[in-house]
Amino acid sequence: MAVVFSDDEVAAALDGSTAVAAMREALLAAYDGRLVAPPRATAPLRDGRLVMTAGQLADEWYGFRSYDTFGHPDGEQVVVLHDARTGRIRAVAVGEEIGSRRTGALGGAAVDALARPDAGTLGVLGAGRQAWTQVWATAAVRPLREVTVHSRTPAGREAFAARVRAELGVPAWPVADPRAAVRDRDVVVLATTSRTPVLSAADLAPGTHLNAVGFKQVGRSEFGPDLLDRADVLATDSPAQALAYDPPMLAAEPRHAGRLRHLGAVLAGATPGRTGPEQVTVFCSVGLAGTEVALLDRLARATLPRA
Amino acid sequence: MAVVFSDDEVAAALDGSTAVAAMREALLAAYDGRLVAPPRATAPLRDGRLVMTAGQLADEWYGFRSYDTFGHPDGEQVVVLHDARTGRIRAVAVGEEIGSRRTGALGGAAVDALARPDAGTLGVLGAGRQAWTQVWATAAVRPLREVTVHSRTPAGREAFAARVRAELGVPAWPVADPRAAVRDRDVVVLATTSRTPVLSAADLAPGTHLNAVGFKQVGRSEFGPDLLDRADVLATDSPAQALAYDPPMLAAEPRHAGRLRHLGAVLAGATPGRTGPEQVTVFCSVGLAGTEVALLDRLARATLPRA
Known part of the structure; x- marks a missing residue:
């Protein structure tokens, strides 16, 4: 049985x-x-x-x-x-x-492949199940020193930070301002349900790696389209699925699609990932079937x- | 949970x-x-x-x-x-x-709706799981007096008859000749894996109801196409699914499709079922989704x- x-x-x-x-x-x-x-x-x-x-x-x-x-x-x-x-x-x-654990773990694999080896600070926008598994998996690939989290409700972000401290043993703080939550972080996780941008390119420090987990399509996206222009490295867990979204995924638009890398190819060493500590790397999570x-x-x- | x-x-x-x-x-x-x-x-x-x-x-x-x-x-x-x-x-x-129980029970609903009210003898071709659940469900809608079963191997048909006796308490006999197994039976179940006819119209007595469970398509069918011509009433559990088979279902060919009745319509009284004791009725089982x-x-x- x-x-x-x-x-x-x-x-x-x-x-x-x-x-x-x-x-x-x-x-x-x-x-x-x-x-x-x-x-x-x-x-x-x-x-x-x-x-x-x-x-x-x-x-x-x-x-x-x-x-x-x-x-x-x-x-x-x-x-x-x-x-x-x-x-x-x-x-x-x-x-x-x-x-949700597999989506988190795909994000963890992306952080491991693309974030700076010495990454230790994590900023999170969103406090739901998807945000949680991203932090859970990131903690497995980098020794985190601090997690900052913003979500729409104080209770939500406070509970999230408390869970990070309790379950992962990492210092964690709720932050009222979304920009402050991700400022100068080595790794940023975007895992909101927002259909409008909560973050743009200017909010990211050089050297940041970002996992984009929520909406990322033309006309509904949790980040501004300038974020992808800012990215030195753009990767996804499934280029085929990324190209099949309707409305189209921002990263699959003509000016990005040619440089959208297969995370599996990066892991295999067939495609380069990050090549310098100042690069911004972005992982567009689609949930490889x-x-x-x-x-x-x-x-x-x-x-x-x-x- | x-x-x-x-x-x-x-x-x-x-x-x-x-x-x-x-x-x-x-x-x-x-x-x-x-x-x-x-x-x-x-x-x-x-x-x-x-x-x-x-x-x-x-x-x-x-x-x-x-x-x-x-x-x-x-x-x-x-x-x-x-x-x-x-x-x-x-x-x-x-x-x-x-x-397989739902396929059997759909067959039982067909027997209940279309077989003569006094039907008491059942002939079965096939001795697998599908044949078994047809007999199991038929025994729930008619007080069976006797079951005769033919399948390709003596051991298979003997074990099947023994199971009918033991689990359903109905006298049951293995029969070496397929025609003899269905001769003068009130209800016949066709549940083989054969792609070529094992039964034709001449093998059925007037008044018989037949459940066709196995292959019933153009070019691969466990019964001869003359069987459908012989049927006074032709019904299925899903006309929509019957029309979608590839290769086409024999009962969905132009000369039959117009008279293929929805078993649900018969049950609802919206379409007549059997209207006389000498009619031959045929149920083409497709497994309503x-x-x-x-x-x-x-x-x-x-x-x-x-x-």
């Missing part, structure tokens, strides 16, 4: 280093073609859609995540992991954690012997 | 009457538009595809079944049931039982209080 993971079980069993290592492997596999990730498949229902994002790693596993667009605040997803040799289901995860299944595979292997 | 059902748990918890009642409701809901069942969504992987068949019942539930086309003999599926009010996942089934979720909903409600 397949093992089933709840959100609490995922959160308890998964550490940042393991998750980032799994995502690094998945990015390399996507770059060299072993990880197959087709476009999402959609089934229209009444007032919403069910969506399947699938993936297969060579002869190891295949599976999918399903989610829907009904917009229920407590809606749940599933991730299903099949053994590619037998078709049997090895594991199922019910909830949200696998999805198949990586939820890759993370569930890692979790299942850590939790029980392979069938 | 969602409740998770294994195949053994589904088999133990689900009786034929309950399953047929659930499918009857689903057929009526599909006919009156409350059950939404969009075309299947497909994600291509290496050497196979993942497929999602989804459904939504008004404001009650939505969900899907996933399966793949890799052809693993022991491959497993999932069925996922969401509460339509909250988006939360109420139940997940892992394995094959929900899928969303019905796996409907059956899981019924199972979950029977097993635990609604969230």
Whole structure:
């Protein structure tokens, strides 16, 4: 019988280093073609859609995540992991954690590849689940000295900072002004639900690495378009998915698309990443398909012997 | 946390009457538009595809079944049931039982609607999982006096007959000749994996009802095309799905499509079913999408209080 993971079980069993290592492997596999990730498949229902994002790693596993667009605040997803040799289901995860942990861990892999080796300060805009997993994963790849966080409500940013101190053991402070929260930070995480810019190029110090997790499309973006012009290095976890957004992704517009790098290629050493301490590097997170299944595979292997 | 059902748990918890009642409701809901069942969504992987068949019942539930086309003999599926009010996942089934029980129960609903009221003998071609659930569901809608079964191997048909006697308490006999197995039977179930005819119109007595579960397409069909010409009543659980097959379904060819009735319409009294004891009635089973979720909903409600 397949093992089933709840959100609490995922959160308890998964550490940042393991998750980032799994995502690094998945990015390399996507770059060299072993990880197959087709476009999402959609089934229209009444007032919403069910969506399947699938993936297969060579002869190891295949599976999918399903989610829907009904917009229920407590809606749940599933991730299903099949053994590619037998078709049997090895594991199922019910909830949200696998999805947000893998997005966080992709961000951690980006920080590790693109931020300065000595990066130690982190500024965060946003205090939700996505912001949290970005910090969780960043703490696994850089020894953080300080986290500053801004979100719209004082209670939200205070709780977030307290959680960083408690769970990650890193000094953390809520900041009322978004610009102050990211000023002179080595790493910046943008993980808001804003459709209008909360940050622009002028807010970033030379040498900063930024993970852009929220909206980043033409007409709805949490950062100003000048941010991409400012970036010396622009990378994504899936150029194919970045090119398929509607409305188009800012980083996929003609003047950027040619320089948008595959993070897997950077990890493989096939494309350069940061080449100097003053460069600004930006990671446009799109959520490489198949990586939820890759993370569930890692979790299942850590939790029980392979069938 | 969602409740998770294994195949053994589904088999133990689900009786034929309950399953047929659930499918009857689903057929009526599909006919009156409350059950939404969009075309299947497909994600291509290496050497196979993942497929999602989804459904939504008004404001009650939505969900899907996933399966793949890799052809693993022991491959497993999932069925996922969401509460339509909250988006939360109420139940997940892992394995094959929900899928084959719902196909059986759709067949049981067809037998109940179309076979003679006094039908008591059943002939079966095929001895696999699909043949079994057809007999299981038919026994829930007609008091069976005798089951005769033919399949390619003596061991297979003997084991099947023994299971009918043991689990359903109905006299049952293996028969070496397929024609003899269906001769003068009130109900016939065709549930083989054959791509060439194993039965033709001449093999059926007047008054027979037949459930066609296996291949029924142009160029690959377990029955001869004259069978449909012989049918006085031709019905299916989803005319829309019947029309979407590739290669085309025999019952969807121009000379039949106009008289292919929606089983839900028959159940609703909007279209006549059998109108005389000598008529031959044929049910072309296509597996109405969303019905796996409907059956899981019924199972979950029977097993635990609604969230």
